[in-house]
Amino acid sequence: MTNRVVLFIMDSVGIGELPDAKDFGDVGANTLGNIIEQEGGIELPNLLSLGLGNIGIKGLEPIVTPLGAFGKSDEVSNGKDTTTGHWELSGLHLTQPFNTFPEGFPIHIIEKYEEMIGRKILGNKPASGTAILDELGEEHMKTGHPIVYTSADSVFQIAAHEEVIPLEQLYDFCKKARELMMGDVAVARIIARPFVGKPGEFVRTPNRKDYSLDPFGETVLDTVKNSGLDVIAVGKINDIFNGKGITEYAKTKNNIEGIEKTIEYLNKGNKGIIFTNLVDFDSEYGHRRDAAGYRKALEEMDKKIPEILNALKPNDIIIFTADHGNDPTFKGTDHTREYIPILIYGQNIKAGANIGVRKSFADIAATIADLLNVTWTGKGESFKNLIIK
Known part of the structure; x- marks a missing residue:
């Protein structure tokens, strides 16, 4: 029985162009892979130990025995922005893209x-x-x-x-x-x-x-909250969902504070979801096309991962993932349409389990509901059976 799931968003850490990247002008985008290539490498020993290199990312070597389960996901929704990505992660497919104003507002x-x-x-x-x-x-x-x-x-x-x-x-x-x-x-x-x-x-x-905007349908956050469990938002998550489905939230000033707040909540007696977003990768380095800063921020986060894992209780599970790409080596200053990585860790997780290429970010929502044993009627297909011992 899983008591808590930590959904940990490494904001904009995409891992390669999606099949429809050409429709978004993003052929060649690969946030993590291109950072590694441009910077001549990256030191992410803790993410690699969980299986990051086993997903198949340019510049990263697989290891023989990952500690966690691993895979990646395609995106169904029509967009590559923060709201679209997070809403799909929570179980909603956005078929009509949000309005944009590339020439400014009328x-x-x-x-x-x-x-x-x-x-x-x-x-x-x-x-x-x-x-x-x-x-x-x-x-x-x-x-x-x-x-x-x-x-x-x-x-x-x-x-x-x-x-x-x-x-x-x-x-x-x-x-x-x-x-x-x-x-x-x-x-x-x-x-x-x-x-x-x-x-x-x-x-x-x-x-x-x-x-x-309010999400247009019920998310896994609503489902878990309505089941009497906690849904704790760390970082900008509460804003993205306009408070819907959230029972408690903490604002953060930077990535490190986001990690520290997550650990604080792990050390408390809550049950349900802890939903964390580390926005600096996107706002400070992706949009500003600062590959060196992005690499350094990733390495700083990686050094803190042992503290996060050590704070997990025996029936906790953590999922490291992203919401879109933002390749700092790419043209322009905008997000990029990319696969997102998925790494899952916990005492009850099969080490080295490969969940493959998921069809939708919403598979994460379905899996969270499945792990917490709450009824889910939204989008996505659970991969719980692939990862639980």
Whole structure:
């Protein structure tokens, strides 16, 4: 009997292009493989011991006896963004992609938004979050006008200096944007992007806040919560699901704090799901096309894995996986359509079990429900029988 499942998301750690990558302009993308190639190697001894190299990843050698079960997954949903990936991991298939605005938002939307917040905006175009601060941060400080921008993802992002627009006011601006961006123009997330500093030295703060859409159907989080078990969200998980299916959550400022919070929860008496996201890989290194930083962050996480595994109780299981790719060696600054790795570990897991190539991220949701012995009627096919001793 499994008491807890830790679903541990290494945000954007894709492992190679999906068969339909050409439809997304992502032929040749391979987040982990291309980092290894460009950086001349990587030190991930703990992930390798669990079976990461046995999945079949460019630049990684398999080992004879992995400690965990391993495999990878294709994606059914039409998209490659955070919300799409996490919702599929939780058992939902998104057949219609979220709205994106590659040319910026239509003028009638911007005019309505300016009317709602009582001031003009700057920007209104797709941009890197750091580049747009360099471009418009000084003007923002002089005028008090918030910076609105988007990306290839379905997002309406609002950047503001914390000394120019206080956090609570920025959050209120985001709530108004959430009201506006619904229906035919709905975007997956409204994101507050506060920053500090002076021109040439702007830095985003950890006070980011996401305003998401509710999931359109019941997720495995809802199912587990409704069964009387805990669903604990660490990192940005609570924002991604707009609080739905969550019983408790903890915000985190960086990857290391996310790992430490996960360990804290493992040392408590909860039962059900601990759902953790380490976002730095994506936000700090993938989008910024910093392969060296990405490699270093992965190596730092790997060093902490023994602490996580040592905190597991005998009836706990942990699943290391991802939500999409974000190849820092690839063109542009956007996510990439890739396979995600799946590593499963626990005292009751068959060492070296190969779960193969799963058809959907939702197989993880079905497996979690199966492991926790709750009835699941959503998408996905459980691989519990392949991994349990």
